[in-house]
Amino acid sequence: MPSWRTTLTAAGVSGSRLRDDYTHAARRVLRREPAPYLALRMLAAPPLVPCLAAGLAFMNLVDDVAETGTPQQRAAGLAALSERVEAALKSGDSPDPLLRAYAHAVDSRGLPPYWVSRFLAGAATAEAGFDGFEAEEDFQAYLDAYALPGVLVFTGLQYRGGPDEQQAAGWRRFVDAAQRVDFLADLCGDLADGRLCIPRARLAEHGVTRADLEQARDTPAVRALLAAECRRARTALDDTRGILDLAEPGLRPVVSTMTELMAHQLTAVERAGVAALRRDIGYGPAAPLRILVRAARRRPV
Structure with missing residues (x-):
């Protein structure tokens, strides 16, 4: 397994600030989900690892906000996060190193921002307001609104231009x-x-x-x-x-x-x-x- 520095270089991540941003995102994933992190580091092609680590960190961030606090706190947190994400994707910059890394990953890999906005919208509705499923159709709607976009904001980065x-x-x-x-x-x-x-x-x-x-x-x-x-x-x-x-x-x-x-x-x-x-x-x-x-x-x- 190549070193993290070598992996960043293989992915074309240059500049100390950007490299630090990706390192911050990767460490967040390691703390929260060590098994997927180790799978990425040990098994994925090095040029893909930093962007996928940033994608997984972003997915986890949205999940955490959507699942924490009262319904009102979740709604407010997701609204604020959506504004920060939109600004980061437009400008490529953010006070949050995780969002800077993710914005760079989305831009460099060409992931359509549609998947990001769809995930955030699903987080604010299907997840933050979750009240169970009446029938199978409701489960399928949950997948379309939240789970699928949530996976594609991460795995979609493997494809140039998105899936x-x-x-x-x-x-x-x-x-x-x-x-x-x-x-x-x-x-x-x-x-x-x-x-x-x-x-x-x-x-x-x-x-x-x-x-x-x-x-x-x-x-x-x-x-x-x-x-x-x-x-x-x-x-x-x-x-x-x-x-x-x-x-x-x-x-x-x-x-x-x-x-x-x-x-x-x-x-x-x-x-x-x-x-x-x-x-x-x-x-x-x-x-x-x-x-x-x-x-x-x-x-x-």
Whole structure:
């Protein structure tokens, strides 16, 4: 793995201020999401790493603002952030080093600002005002409004000029699977925070109440509901096949690794069953390292 300085140089990032900006963004990702950061550093082509690190840092920043505080605080925070982002994208400058790095990444890679504005709009509506899903159609609308733009403000930077229609459609399938797995893995924590992320119509189909889930009742109906949700997630994960062909060659090892981690986490949820209502299901300490090391060994030199 090349040094960070060498990586910045390989990406054409010059000037001490800009290099410091990208370093700030990368450190933020490392603190918040060490597994994706290590995957980028170890597996992605060096010219792609700084811009993708800045993209992931930006995605995390918006997520954090959209999920912190009261609804009024979230709305105010996102409105203020949107103004700062718009100014940074227009001028290329900002008091915030993260936004400076991200604005440079968007400009240098040619990502259409449409994806950024769509993500911020979705954060202010679909995420900040989240009240669960009535049916599958509402979940799909959430993906279109928030989850897909959120992924493309990050992964879209791999493509010069942004993703084309086929590439965006491939990432839409990826997001569908990733969001289902994430919601299942975080069932316990989400319920504790007052968020029910399984469509209410599907609870009704199985004769399950929200209280059944909140109290982690081990009943045949609850087990059947969770098993059905896992099957949906598994089908969505199977539908992501082909995403590697749509990714840039320099990012394919990362995408493959993240897909493998997602499959590992879903398997853990399937095995946990009703226990997923009592504790969130993470990757565990060993699996990410094992998968990363295996992927690094497969990566062409």
